[in-house]
Amino acid sequence: MTIEILQDSPDKVRETEDAATREARMPSSLVAHFGPDEPLRLDAGRALSPFQIAYTTHGTLNADKSNAILVCHALTGDQYVASRNPVTGKPGWWSTLVGEGKPLDPSRYFIICSNVIGGCMGSTGPAALDPATGEPYALDLPVLTIRDMVRAQAMLVDRLGIDTLFAVVGGSMGGMQVLEWAVTYKDRVFAALPIATGARHSSQNIAFHEVGRQAVVADPEWRAGRYILEGTRPHKGLAVARMAAHVTYLSEAALQRKFGRNLQDREALGFGFDADFQIESYLRHQGMTFVDRFDANSYLYMTRAMDYFDIAAEYGGSLAEAFRGTRTRFCLVSFSSDWLFPTEENRAVVHALNAAAASVSFVEIETDRGHDAFLLDEPELFDAIRGFISSAARLRGL
Amino acid sequence: MTIEILQDSPDKVRETEDAATREARMPSSLVAHFGPDEPLRLDAGRALSPFQIAYTTHGTLNADKSNAILVCHALTGDQYVASRNPVTGKPGWWSTLVGEGKPLDPSRYFIICSNVIGGCMGSTGPAALDPATGEPYALDLPVLTIRDMVRAQAMLVDRLGIDTLFAVVGGSMGGMQVLEWAVTYKDRVFAALPIATGARHSSQNIAFHEVGRQAVVADPEWRAGRYILEGTRPHKGLAVARMAAHVTYLSEAALQRKFGRNLQDREALGFGFDADFQIESYLRHQGMTFVDRFDANSYLYMTRAMDYFDIAAEYGGSLAEAFRGTRTRFCLVSFSSDWLFPTEENRAVVHALNAAAASVSFVEIETDRGHDAFLLDEPELFDAIRGFISSAARLRGL
Incomplete structure (x- = not known):
């Protein structure tokens, strides 16, 4: 097991001081390295190796390792969910939700947030050095999928010694990862909270x-x-x-x-x-x-990863089939004015979960703030998450 | 009066063969030149002089000059409303609507369509030569407004010896021109048909x-x-x-x-x-x-002209005030899936016209084709236009 404080990442090019390089020099993330013996299998049919995942944690993993919550970030998010972002200097992107007394409380839960594979905040992405050439991958990095991201997260979760995640939570592209977790690792997710998302990316x-x-x-x-x-x-x-x-x-x-x-x-x-x-x-x-x-x-x-996302595609077009056999508890949240992932897209997931006889609740929040609402101070969202997580925690015996 | 067939426009730069220059060499438009004695007064507080308007006509102006219909084009449209476009080689952009036996029938009406000021199909725009420098205007052309476009059209209509237009018709930016005509030249428009438009451009x-x-x-x-x-x-x-x-x-x-x-x-x-x-x-x-x-x-x-458009702004924010005293007959058409100019934007104009005691009818057409529907083969649209124009023609004694 190799977990170390990221102080200086060797697979970053550093001629100019950009976001990735500034981050690489900052000791603000943990980083997990995966060597040649642990390649990341990709949907493109190739493997990524070596690779690394930058992540942050809040709280303490309990003795039976049952209180871990994985937070998945959106398109331009990162691992700084609740700590100061070293590049922007701003508070974590979901520090409204994650913190003492907040719905995701580090005094009760062990909260993990990792930069996705393909990202630019310390996890291996197109700016990382391609060992085959010694130059940045650029477009030689295979095109990645949401499932590739989730597969990498599962390797991180393994590394942390966690078998089953208490919850997986995320909005937008983060919500896609939540759904993918629930489908690909059915036995490893106790509760899933996909927010403002859909089971596939629409034509628009x-x-x-x-x-x-x-x-x-x-x-x-x-x-x-x-x-x-x-x-x-x-x-x-x-x-x-x-x-x-x-x-x-x-x-x-x-x-x-x-x-x-x-x-x-x-x-x-x-x-x-x-x-x-x-x-x-x-x-x-x-x-x-x-x-x-x-x-x-x-x-x-x-x-590209978001565009490729279409969970039902591998299940004969049946989303219900994708969820068949799940024992995960789901709570979906949509926003009435979100036109990227309108309520009907979220509801389609709910219907599929119903058809798969899953435990599912659904909240549509009335707001005019559009898709961005999941990142904003939306009391109804916080109430929904708090209620769902508390109830799941009781069931989980936490 | 100077109207001539446009064969070779002197105020075009022709080093490379692009759309504007190809058009300038094509004898497919009429063109009206306005010399130093007839400057175009602009909302920017300056004047454009000399300038020219390229246009097409279909049908014959009747003896009492009461059968003229001005068709106003949208953002990327041009004067080729019903004749082959010499640049693209395609049929006119509204040849579904304008033609023998169609709602705007040249055997009954004299149909005029001019390229707007600021355009690139023969009317003076940023590619035209600035007489002050002998070089293309580029950004030295003052920013233009919808009212500037309409003022130029009014000068063309004057030039053609027409006092009152039987109808002004257009969609999107063309619809903005229709509304502007009805407000700025209240006595010169018998019937107005603004389609898929609004009285101001929204923030989005x-x-x-x-x-x-x-x-x-x-x-x-x-x-x-x-x-x-x-x-x-x-x-x-x-x-x-x-x-x-x-x-x-x-x-x-x-x-x-x-x-x-x-x-x-x-x-x-x-x-x-x-x-x-x-x-x-x-x-x-x-x-x-x-x-x-x-x-x-x-x-x-x-x-920019569309962004600046806000009819009510000069009437203390009251759109009804802008239309006060109008005797024009209006028919507005919106499309249910148009999210650039949603039905409520069109309806706001209808309400203002009602408040101004104007004669107004309104049709919302159910379609999933969005804003583009006004350019497509939409039988309901054609029926609405045919009905309104025929009825107005009877009132006008045509």
């Missing part, structure tokens, strides 16, 4: 991801993916991708309420192409700050 | 336009707008902008029905970044073909 969602990918690859600084080696960064393309995606995380009603047609720092229209409207400044800011913390190739891999 | 719509603009300006070939002079073209950026916009013209249901998760020319996922899904190929194709027919700076100006 693929379309928006494709726009983002094309924005990245249209940037000449992307250099066919070899930008790290060539000392460039496709910041402009990645910023456009983020802007396009960000609109889809919100809702028309929330945008109208928050920004409407309000002007930015001016009393009248400027009759130019500077940001006249607050919504324009807001989006530009989202794009600009994103490129400081995220790797462009990782963005390609993460979006 | 501005957001998507801003994504498109940033995609264009992120392309280094854009050269701060001076690409014509420098012999480059921001094709990649413009293609990304088009892809992003195109998703918004459709609906999730139509995408799911038409493409779903169907694969493109393959039996299994490719585990790469080529187009795996049909929706990806479709979008890439949309982007690639668009850049052959549209000018990148025109795209910036058109989207």
Whole structure:
């Protein structure tokens, strides 16, 4: 068993000080290394080896190792679920949910959050060195799937000596991982909490991801993916991708309420192409700050993994068949104004679970905050999670 | 009065054979020149002079000049409403609607369609030569508004000797022009048919336009707008902008029905970044073909004009006030799955017209085809237009 504090990661290129390299130098994550004897089998039909997983933990694993909760992050998330993010300096992305007295309380549970395979915050991704060439993988890293991510997490959970996770929790791409866990490791998940997600990526969602990918690859600084080696960064393309995606995380009603047609720092229209409207400044800011913390190739891999996600595909198109035999307790949560993963997508999972005779509860939360609601201060979400986790904990004897 | 067949437009730069220059050489449009004595007054507080408007007509103006219908085109449309487009070689964009025996029948009506000011199909736009510098305007062209477009159309209508238009018809940005006509030239519009539009551009719509603009300006070939002079073209950026916009013209249901998760020319996922899904190929194709027919700076100006559109703004925020005193007959049409201009946006116009005691009818058409429905073969749309136009024609004594 090799678990060590990540101080200096050898498989990172460090010519320029970007997010991945800053993180690699920060002793803020744990990291698990998997050597040549422990390859990660990939859906692409190849294996990834060696590889590493960066992760954080909160709380203490109890004696019978029954109180572990795995939190799965979304597309641009990371392992800093409840601790200060060393790259952005901001609090953990779900520190509203994970902490003392909060629904996921480290004084009761052992909480694990790992950067997904393909990511850019310390786990092996396209910026890592390919042992075959000694250069960053770039696009030579095989395309990854949600199941690959989950398979890597299972190897981490094995490494931590945990047989069955008390709960797996996540929203959006994190929710996809939760569903994949419940299907692929049926006996290893006591309770599953997929939030704002679906069992497959819709045509429209693929379309928006494709726009983002094309924005990245249209940037000449992307250099066919070899930008790290060539000392460039496709910041402009990645910023456009983020802007396009960000609109889809919100809702028309929330945008109208928050920004409407309000002007930015001016009393009248400027009759130019500077940001006249607050919504324009807001989006530009989202794009600009994103490129400081995220790797462009990782963005390609993460979006591709989501696009490939379609649980029923391997079960003759039957989602119920995928869940057949499960004894996991499920709670699904959707948001009424989420148009990336609308309630009906979540409900389709609920129906399949019903058909598979699973234990399942479902909450649709009324809000105008769109898909992003799962990351925001939504009391109803916290109440739902607290209620479900407490009840499952009683059943589990915690 | 200067109306001549457009054979060779002097205010076009022609180093490379792009859409605007091909069109400039084609004798397929009429063109009206407005010299130094007839400047176009702009909302930006400046004047455009000289300028020209390229247009087509179908049918014959009757003796008392009472049968003229002005058709207004959308963001990327042009004057080829019912005749072969010389750039794409395709039939006119609304040839389903305009033609013998169709709702807008040239044997009864004199149909005019002009390329908007700021466009790239023969009317003066950012690719035209700035007389002050002898170089293409690029971003030195003042930012234009929907009202500027309509003011230019009114000068064309004057030039044609027409006092009152029998009808003004258009969808999307064309519908904005229809509403602007009805407000700015209250006595010159007998009947108005705004389709799939709104009285202002929403925050979310501005957001998507801003994504498109940033995609264009992120392309280094854009050269701060001076690409014509420098012999480059921001094709990649413009293609990304088009892809992003195109998703918004459709609906999730139509995408799911038409493409779903169907694969493109393959039996299994490719585990790469080529187009795996049909929706990806479709979008890439949309982007690639668009850049052959549209000018990148025109795209910036058109989207800006739509973003600036807010009829009520000059009437103390009261849309009803804007329409006060109108005697125009209105028919509004919306599509149930249009999320760019949802039915409620159209209905807000209807309510304002009701409050202004105007004659107004309203049809919401049930379809899953999204915003694009106004350009498609939608029998209900044709029936609605035919019914409204016929009834108005009787009232007008045509």
